[in-house]
Amino acid sequence: MIDQNIKIAVDAIVFGYEKGTLYVLAVQQRFGKLADRWVLPGGFILNDEPLINAVERELREEAGITVNYLEQLATFGDNVKRDERFRVISVAYFALVNPKNFVLKADTDAKDAKWFDVAQLPVLGYDHNEMIKLAHQRLKSKLTYQPIGFDLLDQEFLFSDLENLYCSILERDIDRRNFRKKILSFGIVTETDKVVKIGSSGRPGKLFTFDKAKYNQILKENFQFDIRFA
Amino acid sequence: MIDQNIKIAVDAIVFGYEKGTLYVLAVQQRFGKLADRWVLPGGFILNDEPLINAVERELREEAGITVNYLEQLATFGDNVKRDERFRVISVAYFALVNPKNFVLKADTDAKDAKWFDVAQLPVLGYDHNEMIKLAHQRLKSKLTYQPIGFDLLDQEFLFSDLENLYCSILERDIDRRNFRKKILSFGIVTETDKVVKIGSSGRPGKLFTFDKAKYNQILKENFQFDIRFA
DNA sequence: TAATTTTGTGTTGTTTTTACACAAATTAAG
DNA sequence: CTTAATTTGTGTAAAAACAACACAAAATTA
Known part of the structure; x- marks a missing residue:
């Protein structure tokens, strides 16, 4: 059997739009070394859980939302130290939601959940700023060739x-x-x-x-x- | 600590082109339950190995090639039974090479390596036909907005x-x-x-x-x- | 009543795209 | 050696798409 000791997580970059401003959803970590740090909603997947279900579950648990649009963005696994505790490979998802449809409600691993203006992001934990940057590019280019704007x-x-x-x-x-x-x-x-x-x-x-x-x-x-x- | 028991692999969809025909590289598995079956080159990543390095290593080991173009395609992890032995999540990569530049040379896990006409593919192991289908779509669309044809x-x-x-x-x-x-x-x-x-x-x-x-x-x-x- | 704000609408010049055919350089066949 | 066949190389004209642009209508506010 293969001796592999790597964990797999999912993270979601959820964009919301309101009155000319683009927002991204972040949650405040409750536990661990990065407690109180703002990070993207996400977490480890369960052993028998499809990736996509894991994302939807985390979004439900950590922020209380269900998104309008969801697609896989990219997998972050080249930097073996992106999580300093141990190696974690994260599959990032790109999502769109209309913020008006939900009242954010943090729970489980998340102490709080909040919309951040994409233009004025703080430094988030892990490589999450990088993920947002990539997602932002995807949003911009996709807007031009797929009618996803309506989901916002x-x-x-x-x-x-x-x-x-x-x-x-x-x-x-x-x-x-x-x-x-x-x-x-x-x-x-x-x-x-x-x-x-x-x-x-x-x-x-x-x-x-x-x-x-x-x-x-x-x-x-x-x-x-x-x-x-x- | 998280109790997660999932393995991570990479697979590569390598396209080659020659005289009007598009080919995809496959290798014949040497070991295991799927011994002798044709599959995409790939395998488990090492604990401290960046994903991209794993792909390049597998291509070198299993087929003796270095590609001209390589990018991440998608991660296959929704079907928890895609490998019947245990759960494996695979990060698929999309690659282009000029077949003339190499003599295929199977080694390690691969018994043989061969170019298959994309239009007449046999049934490969795992969900590899699905991966090829997705990669093929990516190739087609990317050809129109990025000058990657030259890499073939x-x-x-x-x-x-x-x-x-x-x-x-x-x-x-x-x-x-x-x-x-x-x-x-x-x-x-x-x-x-x-x-x-x-x-x-x-x-x-x-x-x-x-x-x-x-x-x-x-x-x-x-x-x-x-x-x-x- | 006048000023301001926001919605709604058409035309014209420019650029890009499409459709299309014939001459030049070579090889193969008779 | 002449003719037929093959492949490269080139330009133009019509059609479609794009870009630039201004004013009237319906409402609110002053």
């Missing part, structure tokens, strides 16, 4: 919400007219008949929804989502 | 070689004139003054090389490689 928004949203999400995450200006034209041309965003005025002044706008069924359908017909702007 | 070709190649590589891997026709125009417009492929006639008849062609330094340089200037054709 309310089910019904104003066109300006979508627009602002793209602007702030991609960190560039987008022409409102061209953006709207492009998105609508895909036929995966439908206009509801609801009209709302958000907070302050200005003309009320119509609410829109993302038609996921339609998206899945046209995917089969070789549709390619693609938002790229100068 | 000789250092000096005919334009038609590059063209045929794209045609055969992407499984579609490409207009020769438009393809050449597009590639040359990037300025990362340079014409040598060598002229060769390959094998049979026809007008001799000039040899070209991929200018990696130039590519890396213009990458910094926000260059985006992109080959997409109807």
